Amino acid sequence: MTLQSFVLGRWVSGAGPVVPLLDPSTEEVLGEASTGGLDWSAALDSARRVGGPALRAMTFAERAERLEALVKALHVHRDALIELAVASGGNTRGDAKFDIDGGFGTAMAYVAIGKALGARRGILDGEAEALTRGPRYVGQHALASVPGVAIHLNAFNFPVWGLFEKLGPALIAGVPVLAKPALPSALLAHRVTQLAVECGALPEGALSVAFAEPEGLLDAVQPGDVVSFTGSSRVGRLVRAHPAVLDGFVRVNVEADSVNAAVLGPEVEDETFDLFLAEVAREITQKAGQKCTAVRRIFVPADRLAEVEGELSARLAAVVMGNPRSSGVKLGPVMSAAQRQHVSDGILRLDGACTRVLGGGRGQPLEVPEGKGFFVEPTLFRAPNADVGVVHHEEVFGPVATLVPYDGSPESAGALVARGRGGLCASVYSDDKAFLERALPLAAPWVGRLNVGSAKIAPHSPGHGAVLPSSCHGGPGRAGGGQELGGRRGLELYLQRTAYQGDRPLLEKLLDG
Secondary structure (H helix, E strand, C coil), X not given: CEECEEECCEEECCEEEEEEEECCCCCCEEEEEEEECCCHHHHHHHHHHHHHHHHHCCCHHHHHHHHHHHHHHHHCCHXXXXXXXXXXXXXXXXXXXXXXXXXXXXXXXXXXXXXXXXXXXXXXXXXXXXCCCCCCEEEEEEEEECCCCEEEECCCCCCCHHHHHHHHHHHHHCCCEEEECCHHHHHHHHHHHHHHHHHCCCCXXXXXXCCCCCXXXXXXXXXXXXXXXXXXXXXXXXXXXXXXXXXXXXXXXXECCCCEEEEECCCCCHHHHHHHHHHHHHHHHHHHHCCCCCEEEEEEEHHHHHHHHHHHHHHHHCCCEECCCCCCCCECCCCCHHHHHHHHHHHXXXXXXXXXXXXXXXXXXXXXXXXXXXXXXXXXXXXXXXXXXXXHHCCCCCCEEEEEEECCCHHHHHHHHHCCCCEEEEEEECCCHHHHHHHHHHHHHHEEEEEEECHHHCCCCCCCCCXXXXXEECXXXXXXXXXXXXXXXXXXXXXXXXXXXXXXXXXXXXXXX
8 A cells, every 4th residue: 555645635646765664563564655746835835725715714613513523533433543553553552542532532622612712713812902091992912813824744653643633723723734744653644534535524625634755845834834843853943944934934833852750759658659650650661652741750769769660660570562462462662663773772872871770672572473573671770860961861762761869859859850951741749738839840940741640639640641632732942842732722823813903893893703
């Protein structure tokens, strides 16, 4: 099967070299994708001319109805999509559901937002305010759809959730989308695109999906467009600095590397300690550690380091690695040979500064042909102290994390989170209000989301790495400085805020809907 792109309102074959799409567990070839040959200017122009006007003519509620119809049509095929995720992405069934259900759930959250906004095409931002001594001349801020197209450059690890995380807010905001999924996991995104086209829920031009390398894509962006990128900080910098992006003052949102942290408070026992261990172990192994929110640094009071090392090592050693189709397997392979090499290289760099406590090799995956598959064992390191720079600066995008001792003070805890130079999220596990009052303000400016784990929320916590549509997703510094989701806030990337000034009654009539 050779993947085609859906652009210009039709399926289009690519050109140039072809890359094979493999089952990461067995290395069986499942399909292939062309790397180039698309007319990016024509594709973006079509989305602007056809999809943009169609969406802007709709109210928020009407857009929500279309998005809801799409999700319902896709949900009929949920089981088949899960099976494809297992085969093409190396996901366990649990990890596949995490991606697919998370994507559908995020889209439905934006359906609810669109319905709540109702029969309007713009959003009033605050109340009208008198600008002079008289009451009639007022200023009123309002938000309306940007006139361009949203270019979504997505990562390989969440082919469904990553698609809908960006697609839902853009469509509800009235902006057409050209999505560019990463090729290694493209089979699942391609099938979702096929089903989306077949169901006909979205207006023509509202969604284009390109299965090719993005070379030349950003050359075609124009003022009024939006670029949203998820991936490495290195590529994120290139996206921000692209000449066409700079020349057009194009909006850019970047979600990049993040050396996320989990902090154990010194007093933690019982339920909170169990929550800490369970969530950290899950973050290391879920999606084979290929999550932008996964815990990479584990800060533990020095006098409890041996205890945590033993408990966490036991949990990780019990995780069954192998073919995700097999019963009992909880850890599948990483996405590709290149990704396994990236993880192996990162492990070697950590080896040079830390003690390897557990794992690091291929191990013997369950029910996998000899020598096949892109497997990496759960790997745990112990840093000699909190001043090992590689621990704070190296994101090894796989099932790898490092235990780091600290002195147990809230000031040290907050400062250590900050040493990641900006992250997507951090978790602090403590039931001590005084500890939290001092640690959280120091950590908060350096992360986009701060999760507080305690005994009272232990039965209810969705986990450190759960990205929920009502909370902002993004982070400062090396995490890209971007922000997605956050409920209605997620629409603002695709809306222009304008301050209208004039006669109060006239503006009320003009801006009412």
